[in-house]
Amino acid sequence: xxxxxxxxxxxxxxxxxxxxxxxxxxxxxxxxxxxxxxxxxxxxxxxxxxxxxxxxxxxxxxxxxxxxxxxxxxxxxxxxxxxxxxxxxxxxxxxxxxxxxxxxxxxxxxxxxxxxxxxxxxxxxxxxxxxxxxxxxxxxxxxxxxxxxxxxxxxxxxxxxxxxxxxxxxxxxxxxxxxxxxxxxxxxxxxxxxxxxxxxxxxxxxxxxxxxxxxxxxxxxxxxxxxxxxxxxxxxxxxxxxxxxxxxxxxxxxxxxxxxxxxxxxxxxxxxxxxxxxxxxxxxxxxxxxxxxxxxxxxxxxxxxxxxxxxxxxxxxxxxxxxxxxxxxxxxxxxxxxxxxxxxxxxxxxxxxxxxxxxxxxxxxxxxxxxxxxxxxxxxxxxxxxxxxxxxxxxxxxxxxxxxxxxxxxxxxxxxxxxxxxxxxxxxxxxxxxxxxxxxxxxxxxxxxxxxxxxxxxxxxxxxxxxxxxxxxxxxxx
Amino acid sequence: xxxxxxxxxxxxxxxxxxxxxxxxxxxxxxxxxxxxxxxxxxxxxxxxxxxxxxxxxxxxxxxxxxxxxxxxxxxxxxxxxxxxxxxxxxxxxxxxxxxxxxxxxxxxxxxxxxxxxxxxxxxxxxxxxxxxxxxxxxxxxxxxxxxxxxxxxxxxxxxxxxxxxxxxxxxxxxxxxxxxxxxxxxxxxxxxxxxxxxxxxxxxxxxxxxxxxxxxxxxxxxxxxxxxxxxxxxxxxxxxxxxxxxxxxxxxxxxxxxxxxxxxxxxxxxxxxxxxxxxxxxxxxxxxxxxxxxxxxxxxxxxxxxxxxxxxxxxxxxxxxxxxxxxxxxxxxxxxxxxxxxxxxxxxxxxxxxxxxxxxxxxxxxxxxxxxxxxxxxxxxxxxxxxxxxxxxxxxxxxxxxxxxxxxxxxxxxxxxxxxxxxxxxxxxxxxxxxxxxxxxxxxxxxxxxxxxxxxxxxxxxxxxxxxxxxxxxxxxx
Numbered sequence: 001x002x003x004x005x006x007x008x009x010x011x012x013x014x015x016x017x018x019x020x021x022x023x024x025x026x027x028x029x030x031x032x033x034x035x036x037x038x039x040x041x042x043x044x045x046x047x048x049x050x051x052x053x054x055x056x057x058x059x060x061x062x063x064x065x066x067x068x069x070x071x072x073x074x075x076x077x078x079x080x081x082x083x084x085x086x087x088x089x090x091x092x093x094x095x096x097x098x099x100x101x102x103x104x105x106x107x108x109x110x111x112x113x114x115x116x117x118x119x120x121x122x123x124x125x126x127x128x129x130x131x132x133x134x135x136x137x138x139x140x141x142x143x144x145x146x147x148x149x150x151x152x153x154x155x156x157x158x159x160x161x162x163x164x165x166x167x168x169x170x171x172x173x174x175x176x177x178x179x180x181x182x183x184x185x186x187x188x189x190x191x192x193x194x195x196x197x198x199x200x201x202x203x204x205x206x207x208x209x210x211x212x213x214x215x216x217x218x219x220x221x222x223x224x225x226x227x228x229x230x231x232x233x234x235x236x237x238x239x240x241x242x243x244x245x246x247x248x249x250x251x252x253x254x255x256x257x258x259x260x261x262x263x264x265x266x267x268x269x270x271x272x273x274x275x276x277x278x279x280x281x282x283x284x285x286x287x288x289x290x291x292x293x294x295x296x297x298x299x300x301x302x303x304x305x306x307x308x309x310x311x312x313x314x315x316x317x318x319x320x321x322x323x324x325x326x327x328x329x330x331x332x333x334x335x336x337x338x339x340x341x342x343x344x345x346x347x348x349x350x351x352x353x354x355x356x357x358x359x360x361x362x363x364x365x366x367x368x369x370x371x372x373x374x375x376x377x378x379x380x381x382x383x384x385x386x387x388x389x390x391x392x393x394x395x396x397x398x399x400x401x402x403x404x405x406x407x408x409x410x411x412x413x414x415x416x417x418x419x420x421x422x423x424x425x426x427x428x429x430x431x432x433x434x435x436x437x438x439x440x441x442x443x444x445x446x447x448x449x450x451x452x453x454x455x456x457x458x459x460x461x462x463x464x465x466x467x468x469x470x471x472x473x474x475x476x477x478x
Numbered sequence: 479x480x481x482x483x484x485x486x487x488x489x490x491x492x493x494x495x496x497x498x499x500x501x502x503x504x505x506x507x508x509x510x511x512x513x514x515x516x517x518x519x520x521x522x523x524x525x526x527x528x529x530x531x532x533x534x535x536x537x538x539x540x541x542x543x544x545x546x547x548x549x550x551x552x553x554x555x556x557x558x559x560x561x562x563x564x565x566x567x568x569x570x571x572x573x574x575x576x577x578x579x580x581x582x583x584x585x586x587x588x589x590x591x592x593x594x595x596x597x598x599x600x601x602x603x604x605x606x607x608x609x610x611x612x613x614x615x616x617x618x619x620x621x622x623x624x625x626x627x628x629x630x631x632x633x634x635x636x637x638x639x640x641x642x643x644x645x646x647x648x649x650x651x652x653x654x655x656x657x658x659x660x661x662x663x664x665x666x667x668x669x670x671x672x673x674x675x676x677x678x679x680x681x682x683x684x685x686x687x688x689x690x691x692x693x694x695x696x697x698x699x700x701x702x703x704x705x706x707x708x709x710x711x712x713x714x715x716x717x718x719x720x721x722x723x724x725x726x727x728x729x730x731x732x733x734x735x736x737x738x739x740x741x742x743x744x745x746x747x748x749x750x751x752x753x754x755x756x757x758x759x760x761x762x763x764x765x766x767x768x769x770x771x772x773x774x775x776x777x778x779x780x781x782x783x784x785x786x787x788x789x790x791x792x793x794x795x796x797x798x799x800x801x802x803x804x805x806x807x808x809x810x811x812x813x814x815x816x817x818x819x820x821x822x823x824x825x826x827x828x829x830x831x832x833x834x835x836x837x838x839x840x841x842x843x844x845x846x847x848x849x850x851x852x853x854x855x856x857x858x859x860x861x862x863x864x865x866x867x868x869x870x871x872x873x874x875x876x877x878x879x880x881x882x883x884x885x886x887x888x889x890x891x892x893x894x895x896x897x898x899x900x901x902x903x904x905x906x907x908x909x910x911x912x913x914x915x916x917x918x919x920x921x922x923x924x925x926x927x928x929x930x931x932x933x934x935x936x937x938x939x940x941x942x943x944x945x946x947x948x949x950x951x952x953x954x955x956x
Binding site: 034035039042043048050068073076092093096099108109118121122126137141142144146 | 519575578580599604619638
């Protein structure tokens with residue numbers, strides 16, 4: 001451990017939420033800044049968190065029939081330009097390779113900002129017959145977008161993500177896939193990351209460049225701002241026509257395919273931090289925490305304490321718990337603060353008197369009470385405590401979300417609510433992009449999505465007053 | 479399955495080994511060519527193979543205390559230039575990013591050809607005290623080298639790999655780490671990939687740019703050429719001095735750190751193919767095969783056949799076997815050829831008469847005999863068969879290696895052996911790079927490594943005749 005670490009130096013979130021966030025990210029050793037703006041080092045603790053999220057997602061992708069592949073990191077300029085809306089959306093923010101070794105390239109290559117064009121190019125070569133369909137592919141990689149403003153996990157120029165790309169024989173199948181993967185994201189967010197979501201469809205203005213329909217899960221951070229945590233797109237046959245992806249159907253007719261793509265990134269880690277963290281640092285849900293239980297021996301120099309602690313470590317590992325024993329020469333107080341900062345869900349303390357009484361103390365980082373448990377029931381007690389912490393974090397975040405969604409009938413009311421109470425506004429919208437843009441220009445409020453769970457707040461659009469039967473969730477977004 | 483697949487179209491390896499290799503890679507659906515030379519799509523079957531190799535390696539890295547991280551994909555030109563030998567080795571073959579969006583960059587950024595400079599930059603910021611050491615980091619990513627000649631898996635411009643980078647308080651620890659990781663590679667190659675290795679040290683000429691010592695594992699392919707399958711480098715404190723990576727030791731003195739790096743890549747898949755493959759296609763060792771057992775029902779339309787096959791699939795999956803049931807409407811003959819091509823280690827056939835006799839047939843792809851087994855003993859029989867196939871592949875490859883290493887006393891003899899018999903030559907070398915270069919210029923023979931297991935073939939260098947007590951393995955390399 002670095003000697004100069006000072007746990008007390010996290011800015012309070014009530015004082016400066018953005019600074020609190022940066023402090024947590026750095027001091028919990030999730031991220032280091034590199035020499036290039038917007039490019040970060042994801043440090044071991046941050047990467048272990050990502051690996052746990054990855055594993056949960058990858059298992060679900062495979063259980064739903066998806067296969068992983070690896071596509072090139074570079075896209076020729078001519079390939080990027082094949083689908084018009086797509087290139088318009090991404091070309092302004094890509095990094096261009098112009099030299100290979102000492103020779104200038106005859107065609108510029110961009111570092112992938114997303115890989116639709118590469119997958120389409122590949123699909124156009126390998127899909128021939130209805131027998132080849134569907135292809136359900138996913139890729140774990142990093143992508144580059146030359147953003148102006150950057151923040152750890154929330155907006156990198158290079159970020160880690162997964163991108164699913166599928167190709168189907170029919171619109172019906174492709175649409176079902178789009179919604180299935182949105183559900184997978186919602187499941188991961190709610191049941192692994194303890195982040196409640198609002199599922200819905202993006203407006204025309206906010207949809208992905210080249211998509212016919214885009215769906216998202218939207219989460220509310222502790223400061224009541226919105227974080228888009230995952231998106232799933234239905235492409236129709238637009239890319240298939242641009243890239244000539246066709247198949248011979250059972251009646252021997254040539255058809256264009258229908259496609260989807262869907263992605264989620266290390267942004268989820270930013271979401272975790274801002275959903276659960278507090279002024280002592282990170283708070284991690286047990287299901288994805290790199291360390292679920294830290295064992296801190298008390299009066300470690302006394303005979304038998306370390307040996308007993310090591311036995312508990314072994315028992316927990318045997319039970320499938322990600323446990324760590326800190327037997328370093330730092331004081332228990334230092335260790336308490338350190339693992340609080342790192343958001344370890346459960347602390348196990350044990351000293352000579354506990355050993356004598358055949359017990360230990362379990363202290364949850366958040367979402368539960370400290371308790372003394374018999375060592376005979378260690379595994380069950382830890383398992384129960386972790387499950388209860390996981391549920392507690394979700395319940396708290398859900399209550400926070402529910403308490404900060406307000407109905408509004410006019411733009412002025414929406415703006416006033418968001419300015420004074422924060423949170424999301426639910427309000428009716430006529431479907432006109434002009435109204436959406438007016439809200440953005442006048443109040444910096446953007447549509448999050450058109451939630452699947454609709455209500456009828458009012459009869460008319462909050463901006464123009466025209467009749468409307470569509471409810472939209474509005475807010476300020478990361 | 480693509481209708482136009484024609485298993486019989488693999489070129490015989492005796493006719494044209496290079497063409498045989500390309501055929502296998504494409505027809506077994508491991509690789510697709512992308513629109514940019516040297517950039518490949520790793521298809522689901524190839525990627526699943528890589529995932530299995532990754533998992534085996536990652537488990538061993540973690541068991542030896544290593545942690546995964548993620549470094550940026552781009553390196554500023556000034557950072558790449560900090561260590562002189564290193565930049566001389568890599569600068570000529572990197573890809574340069576010169577534009578971010580529409581703005582020209584003030585400093586060129588290269589896509590990482592390897593990440594020593596990024597790790598060193600990070601270490602210089604996070605290492606302060608002896609308490610911070612060692613740092614044992616690894617990264618799974620892709621790197622770029624602008625090669626002229628490219629071949630699937632063997633030489634990509636972009637390839638997937640892992641790169642370990644560690645920093646230690648003492649030379650002794652760093653040297654022990656270097657050799658430990660070489661042993662990990664040898665273990666993976668021999669016990670997972672069934673590829674026997676020669677462990678040894680690279681000559682000065684062949685060592686990594688910036689390393690003090692480089693060690694390698696060298697394998698022999700079916701055509702008796704050499705494949706360097708993994709390397710591990712000891713850096714001394716050269717990088718630490720160039721990047722100012724220092725720590726305060728227990729006596730409160732400032733010291734430079736000692737470092738290592740080590741890497742292995744998807745090249746291992748090329749090695750697998752060329753070690754075990756035959757004229758029917760791939761042959762995969764069970765431990766890394768994406769499908770270990772394929773179940774092919776015979777007379778599938780007969781009542782009960784498919785249901786019984788599905789039951790066997792479930793039993794094998796329960797037993798932890800990666801099994802697949804092919805119930806498509808293709809003929810059994812087509813399926814036999816298809817899974818032979820794909821190198822599936824074990825085929826399980828079962829038809830109505832087998833069901834009546836409560837048995838099935840197990841047919842190894844290579845390295846064993848077809849046998850009839852009772853369904854009561856299915857799991858044990860499959861497990862035994864897979865273990866035996868794994869061992870059989872290793873034994874065959876080891877016999878091939880042992881039969882193709884020849885002692886030589888002079889350069890002419892070495893050249894004649896390699897030209898006429900193929901294989902490796904073991905011969906004494908004085909240590910002079912001029913002798914090494916002469917062998918390369920005159921005969922295209924290169925030093926593979928100075929094996930740890932030394933013999934005394936002769937008293938003098940095979941080229942110059944000066945006294946020598948170092949035996950080197952020579953050959954023609956991929």
